[in-house]
């Protein structure tokens with residue numbers, strides 16, 4: 001990934017997506033200008049001032065030149081929300097935010113956002129059509145194979161060929177820190193080969209790579225950031241004890 005600065009914010013972009021200027025995207029680091037108490041946060045919550053979330057959303061969208069994004073209250077489901085840019089969905093409060101969707105799909109025109117702290121954010125992009133999908137996948141999402149289900153939905157509902165999709169995976173809990181002591185209860189046996197034989201750490205980056213290639217993506221069309229959120233100070237980490245959320249924001253500009 002490449003680090004960039006704009007509007008006082010720091011964000012990362014994927015090299016894989018550089019040839020497609022119509023697609024704008026960024027993984028936003030937690031730091032922000034002092035008027036935002038020095039940190040962005042993107043998820044509404046009981047101890048988070050709503051104005052701070054809205055200011056974070058607006059600053060990030062402005063930094064990328066995108067309209068206000070669609071997002072949902074993520075629940076570690078495998079449910080997919082298909083959006084229609086003709087009817088923009090741009091929530092500004094917890095009350096107007098749809099609940100229970102962990103993948104968002106849209107043709108060009110609607111920007112999308114996924115909130116993160118250790119879980120993976122996955123961007124799927126189809127260059128020819130400009131269709132964009134973002135998914136939120138923690139270990140529960142991996143267990144349900146939300147990525148395989150999203151790729152299948154893109155194929156069935158929109159007729160997209162998985163071999164033409166690009167996939168980028170955000171900073172997230174790495175094999176250095178993804179410890180699952182109760183893996184026999186929590187993880188399917190198919191994941192057990194991804195365990196470090198010396199401890200209870202699992203390589204969810206490799207699991208994601210396998211799920212994407214099994215869904216029909218070409219290995220050279222997959223970029224995994226390879227940055228661990230618990231180890232890297234730019235990002236929030238649930239396992240480190242952070243309550244804030246950073247974001248993957250993306251949108252395809254209309255023709």
Ligand SMILES: [Zn+2]
Nearest residue numbers: 176177228231
């Ligand atoms: Zn780590």
